[in-house]
Amino acid sequence: MRRTSKGRHAAQAPWHRRARQAVHRSLRLRLVLVFVLLALAMAVTFIGGVQKAVSVGWREAARPLLVDYVDHLAREVGSPPSIARAQAITTRLPITLRISGPTVNWDSQPDAPRPGWARDSGWHHGAGGEGVENLLLRTTADGHRLEFGLNMQTWQQRPRIAWITLGVLLLLTALAYLYVRRLLRPLDDIRAGAERFGAGAFDEPIPVRCAHKPDELGQLAATINTMGGDIRQMLDAKRALLLAMSHELRSPLTRARLNAELLPETPAVDPQRQALLRDLGEMARLITDLLESERLAGSHAALHRESVDLVALAREVVAELGNRHAGAAAIAIHAPPGLAPVALDRARMRLLLRNLLDNALRHNHPFGQTSGNAAAAPPELRLQLHGDELGIEVRDYGPGVPPEHLAQLAQAFYRPDSARQRATGGVGLGLYLCRLVAQAHGGRLELRNAEPGLEVRVVLPVQAR
Secondary structure, three states, X not given: OHHHHHHHHXXXXXXXXXXXXXXXHXXXXXXXXXXXXXXHHHHHHHHHHHHHHHHHOHHHHHXXXXXXXHHHHHHHHOOOOOHHHHHHHXXXXXXXXXEEOOOOOEEOOOOOOOOHHHHOOOOOEOOOOOEOHHHHEEEOOOOOEXXXXXXXXXXXXXXOHHXXXXXHHHHHHHHHHHHHHHHOHHHHHHHHHHHHHHOOOOOOOOOOOOOOOOOHHHHHHHHHHHXXXXXXXXXXXXXXXXXXXXXXXXXXXXXXXXXXXXXXXXXXXXXXXXHHHHHXXXXXXXXXXXXXXXXXXXXXXXXXXXXXXXXXXXXXXXXXXXXXXXXXXXXXXEOOOOOOOEEEEHHHHHHHHHHHHHHHHHHOOOOOOEEOOEEOOOOXXXXXXXXXXXXXXXXXXXXXXXXXXXXXXXXXXXOOOOOOOOOOOOOOOHXXXXXXXXXXXXXXXXXXXXXXXXXXXXXXXXXXX
């Protein structure tokens, strides 16, 4: 629910804020923007330099040519001005012509506004200080005034080069983005590979593009693959060491338990004998859990699936826990009527239920003791079937776990001592084994604070028998 509300809030943000966040989070977009800005800066600099060069050489080259050509057009109009020749000139050339004088008054575009330089009496000189009359204004011998200008309608009817330029720029930007995306595609492979290595899956290495001659990203992928191989070897060596130690400890532990059983059951010795047997039993269970965790974590783990009645199995586990916890019999088991057996590994499911319920009994408040505003209730076990998924939920009514510890709670040998004391906790293998059992069945383990207490949920795919 929290993620959904967060995503809805992000979708309701203004478009410019979403665009800024997308650019900030995407290396591809930033590189494309850098390329586009660089191209625009180069284009502006080049065009500005060309314009500056042309403006500097205007008086030496273009201005004399323009003056000479306007003189030629004025002579072609004649004196007195001929309206027929003026019309022929404006038809042939993209210019306008206005004739004013004592006998002839004619305008090629009477509805068009006069040029700004003609209306504004304050602009009489060009860039070179010469009068504008020497450029576009001429006076005939009989006193008529000729005003030449550009026909803007002709220019507006032509294709707009700006739109074509913009389209080409967008096309180049799209091509640059596609190229940058292809260039940085190995980053996605590297991120996915790093996530697999972090989850302990080392079977699939990161693909290296052009492995015979890799670029910088290819070299990075190869280096991470080498690091993943080294980590895998270290983990395999650790597992082998734990398995060897666990196997070696079983023989002396069995002999110690046998010797403890042979101690006399006298009133003076029996308390120490029972305490020793309990300690030896805890050590035996610890070694069993270590062996089982390494089997499940290894690539050779295999399940022996059979038809399992989870309700009956849960009652058996509760009965077994009654020898260690006085309140085990009060555990409430909730299951839908007629829950069909499912194909599971019976031994591993017994281990999962035992660890979940044992963990709940350890950390639940004593029954009847007040927890907050109400008396603490016994732990609960819920079995739920939703479509093709089976849910196993175990909840206690204890102090719960600080939120910052939830993500690490199912890791091996992890114990949030600030929340659960050593006297009430194990060695940190219970929930880790539950997670391995769930993953071995193709499922997952989820933890959350139920307030009060901790709720552990295991979701398994159903294979009905």
